[in-house]
Amino acid sequence: MSLCDRCPAPGACCQVMNLERNGSPYAFWDHDDATAELHKLTPSLHSFQAIERIRTFKDDESDATYSWWLWSCNALDKTTGRCTRWATRPDLCASYEPASGDGLCVFSQPLENGEESQL
Numbered sequence: 001m002s003l004c005d006r007c008p009a010p011g012a013c014c015q016v017m018n019l020e021r022n023g024s025p026y027a028f029w030d031h032d033d034a035t036a037e038l039h040k041l042t043p044s045l046h047s048f049q050a051i052e053r054i055r056t057f058k059d060d061e062s063d064a065t066y067s068w069w070l071w072s073c074n075a076l077d078k079t080t081g082r083c084t085r086w087a088t089r090p091d092l093c094a095s096y097e098p099a100s101g102d103g104l105c106v107f108s109q110p111l112e113n114g115e116e117s118q119l
Contacts, residue, residue: 003098003107011081013104014073019048019092030056030065038071044090047075 004010019026019038028037034050050069058065073093075085083089099107 003105007098007106009081009106011073011076011083012106013096013098014076014083014093016051016070016072017104018054018068019045019071025068027057027066027068030067034067034069042090045092047073047085047090049074 021042026034026038026041028034034053035048038048038050039046048071051072052070053067054070055068056065057067073083075083075089077084083093096104098105102108
């Protein structure tokens with residue numbers, strides 16, 4: 001049985017996340033629709049929706065403004081919180097390891113008293 005099968009909050013790891021490509025956050029021209037641009041770059045990630053801009057920066061060479069976003073996955077079952085595209089999920093999801101320490105998994109979150117989970 002995997003940690004996902006024992007998860008007290010299925011889907012919590014996919015509600016708010018920072019998507020990365022080659023170790024760097026996805027960034028988009030500030031005037032672009034971040035969700036549409038992600039889908040152009042990586043069609044297999046079509047379930048992800050931009051939910052909040054977290055940082056904006058300006059490229060001095062091109063004078064372009066870029067933004068990093070937080071994302072949510074809309075392919076989660078509303079009742080169970082589980083993935084509805086499990087067999088065809090993107091590599092980003094398939095390679096994700098529960099409790100990997102990245103802060104997404106509820107098993108990697110600090111406990112209420114501030115201690116780390118010992119799973």
